[in-house]
Amino acid sequence: xxxxxxxxxxxxxxxxxxxxxxxxxxxxxxxxxxxxxxxxxxxxxxxxxxxxxxxxxxxxxxxxxxxxxxxxxxxxxxxxxxxxxxxxxxxxxxxxxxxxxxxxxxxxxxxxxxxxxxxxxxxxxxxxxxxxxxxxxxxxxxxxxxxxxxxxxxxxxxxxxxxxxxxxxxxxxxxxxxxxxxxxxxxxxxxxxxxxxxxxxxxxxxxxxxxxxxxxxxxxxxxxxxxxxxxxxxxxxxxxxxxxxxxxxxxxxxxxxxxxxxxxxxxxxxxxxxxxxxxxxxxxxxxxxxxxxxxxxxxxxxxxxxxxxxxxxxxxxxxxxxxxxxxxxxxxxxxxx
Amino acid sequence: xxxxxxxxxxxxxxxxxxxxxxxxxxxxxxxxxxxxxxxxxxxxxxxxxxxxxxxxxxxxxxxxxxxxxxxxxxxxxxxxxxxxxxxxxxxxxxxxxxxxxxxxxxxxxxxxxxxxxxxxxxxxxxxxxxxxxxxxxxxxxxxxxxxxxxxxxxxxxxxxxxxxxxxxxxxxxxxxxxxxxxxxxxxxxxxxxxxxxxxxxxxxxxxxxxxxxxxxxxxxxxxxxxxxxxxxxxxxxxxxxxxxxxxxxxxxxxxxxxxxxxxxxxxxxxxxxxxxxxxxxxxxxxxxxxxxxxxxxxxxxxxxxxxxxxxxxxxxxxxxxxxxxxxxxxxxxxxxxxxxxxxxxxxxxxxxxxxxxxxxxxxxxxxxxxxxxxxxxxxxxxxxxxxxxxxxxxxxxxxxxxxxxxxxxxxxxxxxxxxxxxxxxxxxxxxxxxxxxxxxxxxxxxxxxxxxxxxxxxxxxxxxxxxxxxxxxxxxxxxxxxxxxxxxxxxxxxxxxxxxxxxxxxxxxxxxxxxxxxxxxxxxxxxxxxxxxxxxxxxxxxxxxxxxxxxxxxxxxxxxxxxxxxxxxxx
Numbered sequence: 001x002x003x004x005x006x007x008x009x010x011x012x013x014x015x016x017x018x019x020x021x022x023x024x025x026x027x028x029x030x031x032x033x034x035x036x037x038x039x040x041x042x043x044x045x046x047x048x049x050x051x052x053x054x055x056x057x058x059x060x061x062x063x064x065x066x067x068x069x070x071x072x073x074x075x076x077x078x079x080x081x082x083x084x085x086x087x088x089x090x091x092x093x094x095x096x097x098x099x100x101x102x103x104x105x106x107x108x109x110x111x112x113x114x115x116x117x118x119x120x121x122x123x124x125x126x127x128x129x130x131x132x133x134x135x136x137x138x139x140x141x142x143x144x145x146x147x148x149x150x151x152x153x154x155x156x157x158x159x160x161x162x163x164x165x166x167x168x169x170x171x172x173x174x175x176x177x178x179x180x181x182x183x184x185x186x187x188x189x190x191x192x193x194x195x196x197x198x199x200x201x202x203x204x205x206x207x208x209x210x211x212x213x214x215x216x217x218x219x220x221x222x223x224x225x226x227x228x229x230x231x232x233x234x235x236x237x238x239x240x241x242x243x244x245x246x247x248x249x250x251x252x253x254x255x256x257x258x259x260x261x262x263x264x265x266x267x268x269x270x271x272x273x274x275x276x277x278x279x280x281x282x283x284x285x286x287x288x289x290x291x292x293x294x295x296x297x298x299x300x301x302x303x304x305x306x307x308x309x310x311x312x313x314x315x316x317x318x319x320x321x322x323x324x325x326x327x328x329x330x331x332x333x334x335x336x337x
Numbered sequence: 338x339x340x341x342x343x344x345x346x347x348x349x350x351x352x353x354x355x356x357x358x359x360x361x362x363x364x365x366x367x368x369x370x371x372x373x374x375x376x377x378x379x380x381x382x383x384x385x386x387x388x389x390x391x392x393x394x395x396x397x398x399x400x401x402x403x404x405x406x407x408x409x410x411x412x413x414x415x416x417x418x419x420x421x422x423x424x425x426x427x428x429x430x431x432x433x434x435x436x437x438x439x440x441x442x443x444x445x446x447x448x449x450x451x452x453x454x455x456x457x458x459x460x461x462x463x464x465x466x467x468x469x470x471x472x473x474x475x476x477x478x479x480x481x482x483x484x485x486x487x488x489x490x491x492x493x494x495x496x497x498x499x500x501x502x503x504x505x506x507x508x509x510x511x512x513x514x515x516x517x518x519x520x521x522x523x524x525x526x527x528x529x530x531x532x533x534x535x536x537x538x539x540x541x542x543x544x545x546x547x548x549x550x551x552x553x554x555x556x557x558x559x560x561x562x563x564x565x566x567x568x569x570x571x572x573x574x575x576x577x578x579x580x581x582x583x584x585x586x587x588x589x590x591x592x593x594x595x596x597x598x599x600x601x602x603x604x605x606x607x608x609x610x611x612x613x614x615x616x617x618x619x620x621x622x623x624x625x626x627x628x629x630x631x632x633x634x635x636x637x638x639x640x641x642x643x644x645x646x647x648x649x650x651x652x653x654x655x656x657x658x659x660x661x662x663x664x665x666x667x668x669x670x671x672x673x674x675x676x677x678x679x680x681x682x683x684x685x686x687x688x689x690x691x692x693x694x695x696x697x698x699x700x701x702x703x704x705x706x707x708x709x710x711x712x713x714x715x716x717x718x719x720x721x722x723x724x725x726x727x728x729x730x731x732x733x734x735x736x737x738x739x740x741x742x743x744x745x746x747x748x749x750x751x752x753x754x755x756x757x758x759x760x761x762x763x764x765x766x767x768x769x770x771x772x773x774x775x776x777x778x779x780x781x782x783x784x785x786x787x788x789x790x791x792x793x794x795x796x797x798x799x800x801x802x803x804x805x806x807x808x809x810x811x812x813x814x815x816x817x818x819x820x821x822x823x824x825x826x827x828x829x830x831x832x833x834x835x836x837x838x839x840x841x842x843x844x845x846x847x848x849x850x851x852x853x854x855x856x857x858x859x860x861x862x863x864x865x866x867x868x869x870x871x872x873x874x875x876x877x878x879x880x881x882x883x884x885x886x887x888x889x890x891x892x893x894x895x896x897x898x899x900x901x902x903x904x905x906x907x908x
Contacts, residue, residue, distance in 0.1 A: 061763035063678035079685045080631040083638045086882070087630025088685045106627070106682065106756050107763070179775070192745075193773045275750050280759045280774045294752040297607075297628035 015251070019327040029323035035316040039309065043119030050113040053098060058117055059281040062108035067091065067099050076100070076108040089298045105291045105302050115305050118283035122310070125198050125277075125284070126265025132203035133260055137210035138253055142241060144211070145218025156215070163208040171267055174201045175276035193279040198271060202264045210256050214249055221245050251328040258321035262314045269310050285310050371427030373893070373904070376584070376592050380891070383907035385595040388609045389622035392570035392602045397552040398538045399476055402483045404801060404899065405622060407538050409600070411895075412593055412903035413559040413576065414541035417451050417470065417520070418532055420804075420897040421588045422904070428895035429805045431532045434589040435465060435542055435560065436520075439532070446527025446850050451520045458581035459544055460564035467513035470520050472545035478505040479549040483826070484803070487813060488534040493523040503549070529849030529856070533804030562593040562903055574600040593903030594891065610884065613640070619889040619905060624753070625882055630684055633884055642883040643687060644894045647697045648801040649810075650683070652761070652874040653786065653830035655794050660739030660770065667871035669737065670795070671709035673730035673768045674761070676722050679876050682756045689877040691722045695810055695864045697878045701853075702807035702860030708868060715869035730768045740769035747786050747796040750776040757797045757876075765795075784825040789832060798830060799879075805897070806849075807860035812842045815867055833872035838863060 013021070023029040042049075050058055065076040080087045090104035102111040144155040162170070178197055183190040190196045221227055221244070230240045271277030272286025280287065285306035292303025393405035398414045401407070411419070419434040421427050433439055435457060440449035457465045478485050478498035486499055498505035512521040524531065534540065543557050556565045562582050566575040576598040584592045600622075604612065609621035610629045614637060625633060633641055654661035654670065661667050676691030683689045692698065693707035708715035711724040734740050744765050748758035758774040765772035777785060786796040803809050813819055817839045819829035841863050849856035868875075883900050885892055891906040 059763075060767070061678070061760045063681050063760065064675065077681055079681070080634060082631070083635030084641055084643070085687050086634030086641070086643075086685060087627060088681045089628075089631060106752075107759055192775065275755065275776045280755070280776070281762055294626060294756075295628050297626075297632065299628070 015328070019324070022327040023323055026323045026327065028319045029327075032316040032320035032323065035312055036320070039119060039313055039316075040123060043116055043123055046113065046116035046120050049116055050110070054101070054110050054113050055098070056110045056113055058109050058113035058283065060109070062104075065108050067094070069094060076104045077106075090295065090302075092299055093301055102301055102305055103299055105288070105299075106294060107291075111288070111302050111305065114283040114288055115285075115309065118285045118288050118306055119309060119313075121195065121278050121282060121284040122265055122268055122272075122286070123313070125195060125202070125268045127261050129199045129202035129206075129264040129268065130257065130261035132199060133206045133264065134210060134253060134257055136203070137207050137214055137256075138249070140207065141211040141214025142218050142245060142249070145215040146222060146237070146241060146245060148219070148222070152215070156212075159208040159211055162205065163212070165205075167205050167267065168270065170205050171201055171271055172274065172276060174205070175271055175274075179276055179279070193282070195278070195282075198268055198277045201271075202267045205267070206260055206263060210253075210260060214252065217249055217252060218245055221248055255321060255325045255328060258317045258324060262317035262321070265317070266310065266314055269306075371423040371425040373422040373424075373587060373591055376587070380906040380908050381592075381594050382596050383594075384597040384599055385620075385889070385902065385905050385907055386618045387598065387600045387620050387622060387902070388604045388612055388618040389600065389602055390605060390609070392568075392574065392600075394570070395551050395553050396556065396565060396568050396574070397480065398541050398543070398557065399473075399480050399482045400551045401538070408898050408900065408902060409574075409576065409598075410538040410541065411561075411898050411901070412563045412590075412598075413561040413565065413579075414538060414543070415457075415560045415590055416535055416538075416540045416542060417453075418536040418540075419589050420533075420536050420895070422591050422893075422895070422901060423588065424893050424895075426896065428897045431536045432586065432588045434536075434586065435470075440522070444523075447524045449522040449524070449531065451522070453518045453520060454585055455518060456583075457560055457585060459558040459560055460579040460581055461544070461558040462581055463544060463558070465542060465560060466545075467515050467518060467520055469545045470542055471507065471511045471513050472547070473542045474511045474522075474540070475505045475507050476543065476547060476549065477539060478502045478507075480551050482539045484534075484537075484539050487819070487828075488537070488539065488803075491524045491526060491528050491531070493525055495525075527847070527850050529846055529853070530804060530806045530808055533806055533809075537803055561590050563598060570602065572602060574602075576600075591904070594906045594908070595903070598902055613884050613886045616886045616888050619886050619907060620900065620902075621884050625684075625884060627684060627752070630688075634687075637884070637887075640885050640887055640889075642885070642892055642894060642900075644881045644883070644899075645699060645896075646801065646879055646881050647700045647805065647896065648799065648879055649692065649695075649697050650679070650689075650757075650797070650799050650876045650879060652876065653796055653798055654872060654874070655789070655792075655830075655832055656870075656872050657789070657832045658792060658794060660737065660742045660744065661794060663737040663739055664870060665733045665737035666739045667874075668709070668715075669730040669733035669768055670765070671868075671871050671874045672726045672733065673764050674874055674876065675725045675764070676876055677724075678760060679757060682760060683753060683877065683879065684882075687880070688882060689879045691877050692875055693718075693722050693868065695815075695867055695873070695875055696807055696860065697802075697810075700802070700807070700810070701805060702811075702857040702864065704861040704864060706865060708865070709871075709874070715865070715871075718865070727768065734769040742770055744770045744772045744794050745775050746772060747775045747777060747782065747791075747793045749779040749782040749797070751779050754779070754782075754797055761795070761797065786830050787827045788823060788825050789827065790823045793830075796830065802897075807857060807864075808842065808846055808849075811860060811863055811867065812846070815872060816842060831872035833867075833870070835867075835870065838866055841866075 066073050076091050077088045092103040094100045100110050105111055140155050144152040179192050182192045227244050230244050268277055269286035272284040273290045278284040278287055288306040289303050295302045393403040395401050398410050415434045417436040418431050421430045421432045436451040437454050440451045477489050479502050493510035494507045510523050547557050554568050563576040564579040566577045568574045606623040606626045612618040613621050654667050680689045693709050696703040705720050706718040707722040708718040710719050710722040711726045713719035746758045746761050748754045755776045762772045762774045786793045815833050817834035820832050820834055821827040845856050845859040891904050893901045893904050
């Protein structure tokens with residue numbers, strides 16, 4: 001796109017439309033969205049796969065199950081028959097989509113089915129936690145930056161306190177405390193095994209990382225001429241916030257979304273890997289990696305498969321975040337990149 | 338005197354029974370067959386390197402209650418009595434250690450008289466005196482040893498010591514005579530297991546000057562073949578030869594082979610296996626990871642030793658809260674669990690065997706029976722477990738009216754325990770409960786599940802014998818006295834208290850003083866009666882797997898303390 005064309009586009013279209021048009025042509029955006037689309041589709045097809053394709057219950061132990069391979073019946077968990085006969089090894093990948101495609105885990109469960117269910121959990125928790133974080137960060141950032149004074153001081157100190165803790169340390173501490181008894185706030189009760197618990201924990205720990213830049217941006221916007229003009233004309237605070245501040249903050253927020261969702265997803269996987277996120281028998285990519293840890297020497301695929309899924313998803317989200325940032329950046333657009 | 342002999346012969350009778358239970362022969366021949374070989378000086382020297390993921394906490398022998406360090410204490414500390422070195426059933430036999438002989442018993446078994454050996458010195462060069470013996474027994478209470486209230490509460494004066502440990506005085510319970518070098522131990526009542534209790538590390542003799550609180554990482558002088566040189570729980574524990582040690586009993590405290598024993602910490606189980614394979618370590622402490630079992634059983638078969646343990650994996654169920662306050666619900670769990678499947682999780686049939694009885698196989702009082710297998714009932718038990726009975730389990734849950742209730746399964750967060758919990762969750766869900774697994778840190782799980790205020794409904798736990806007597810399982814784990822509500826130290830995790838069975842257990846203990854055979858028969862009956870109430874579900878008896886490096890020789894296994902570290906040869 002040439003400089004002349006882009007300048008014309010800037011004056012003829014809204015920034016959102018321009019960004020969408022740029023994203024539609026951006027290779028990074030297309031590749032990352034394609035990867036995400038495939039992963040999301042497969043993950044949300046988990047119940048269909050389990051019920052109709054693999055015909056298995058991925059949450060039920062099947063330690064004595066058997067399968068037919070090349071006409072011979074084989075146990076899903078095979079006791080060693082060599083040497084001293086020590087150990088029991090889950091069956092490896094059969095590469096048959098209908099039966100233990102990626103093999104079994106230590107409980108004799110179909111790894112492929114759990115991988116898809118795990119993706120569903122990880123994506124739901126990561127996305128919901130990320131959006132929860134963005135929503136509260138926006139709320140806190142705008143209130144603190146717009147109101148200033150003691151409200152800003154109190155909110156900023158709260159953010160400072162949360163920020164003072166390393167993310168994982170805080171998330172692990174909260175998880176350990178809340179996982180045994182759940183979380184009760186008034187009439188809201190989140191049970192120990194509830195998905196809502198990791199969502200809240202992860203959502204909370206990342207708030208300062210988003211809220212502080214938003215607050216700084218709002219503080220700067222508050223002093224801009226167009227906001228002063230709105231104040232001078234006697235506009236209501238809500239009008240100023242929704243018409244003048246929010247539209248100017250939104251590009252930054254949109255850029256934050258894929259990054260925070262990616263971070264939330266990684267944190268969820270880490271917590272689940274440490275047994276303090278998604279609780280068994282539910283699966284997430286983190287819990288499957290944990291299951292695979294005990295099978296690293298004999299069945300590395302159990303740990304590798306969810307690891308690769310996390311890598312692809314996080315990379316795709318980050319790549320998409322870069323593309324969105326560039327698409328929303330007027331300087332980039334002006335350069336015609 | 339006759340009565341003395343009678344009591345002592347009954348102690349010997351217990352030993353005989355244990356020995357014959359394990360090897361099926363008479364005690365004398367078994368003991369002789371299992372005696373430790375004479376010391377071979379040409380193999381002395383070198384360093385034995387042991388590796389573990391973590392240290393086992395305090396080094397204080399009166400406080401530490403872990404198999405990891407008890408294994409080391411046998412080569413370092415000595416009590417008046419100890420379990421014999423050797424192999425097989427011999428290692429269950431109590432022999433005199435710092436005492437010259439087994440005690441002379443009088444007053445109906447309530448008074449035991451020991452004579453202390455002369456000429457033995459601590460590793461700081463000071464002689465062992467009867468004053469040290471008295472101070473050591475008082476120290477059990479002063480440091481609040483975990484077994485103070487269960488093993489040594491029968492010593493006269495112990496009750497007061499348990500109330501006010503700091504000022505503990507056992508002037509009437511432990512009467513010493515420095516001139517005659519004798520120690521008279523007075524008991525409130527005769528105790529058929531007192532010799533075993535005096536042979537465990539909590540009863541070892543330390544200098545009277547030892548701190549009157551948990552010594553932690555401070556090293557307490559030893560009497561045995563080795564002494565501790567340094568201890569850093571984050572790094573290593575070093576044992577070297579005790580310069581003041583001279584062998585006084587080959588069965589009790591034999592000379593060791595390595596010049597130094599180095600126990601390294603902070604090494605993951607899989608790294609431990611690799612280190613042993615590469616001869617960088619002589620022995621791996623932690624259980625071998627499941628995915629390395631086949632490898633070591635195939636490529637390193639000659640370096641693997643598998644031995645039976647008198648232990649059990651079991652599921653304590655809280656009989657005081659729903660749903661397991663209903664006996665049918667508890668029986669349902671017993672019928673539903675597939676013990677063979679749980680054995681698979683543990684590593685297969687070479688490493689564990691399914692059981693239903695409370696007393697492990699080859700243990701005094703054990704009877705081969707299973708009331709919770711397909712086709713059997715507690716009233717008409719089968720000989721052994723064969724298969725679960727899910728249909729009966731579902732029916733029992735339905736009959737109990739507890740179907741649909743929520744059940745939390747508290748497990749330790751290590752891989753095997755967590756897998757057990759996940760399997761159990763699956764089973765409990767299949768018979769009609771809404772089950773969830775709660776994995777918590779292994780550092781706190783054992784105490785967490787003991788405390789009733791945590792309202793744990795069912796958990797996965799293990800019990801390894803302290804000493805070879807039925808009471809160490811039935812009385813310790815299910816006796817009324819072992820249940821202390823709202824305490825982290827309430828080993829009766831089920832909160833089970835059956836007064837009638839408690840009285841039977843007391844009778845069995847008394848009977849054990851005079852007729853151990855009849856006593857063990859009674860223990861066997863108690864076992865079946867307890868399991869009819871099903872306060873727990875016993876799952877399997879594990880085996881001990883030791884993996885040693887190719888350069889390590891003279892592996893000898895003790896049923897009491899597992900591998901004899903001091904007898905390993907690296908030269």
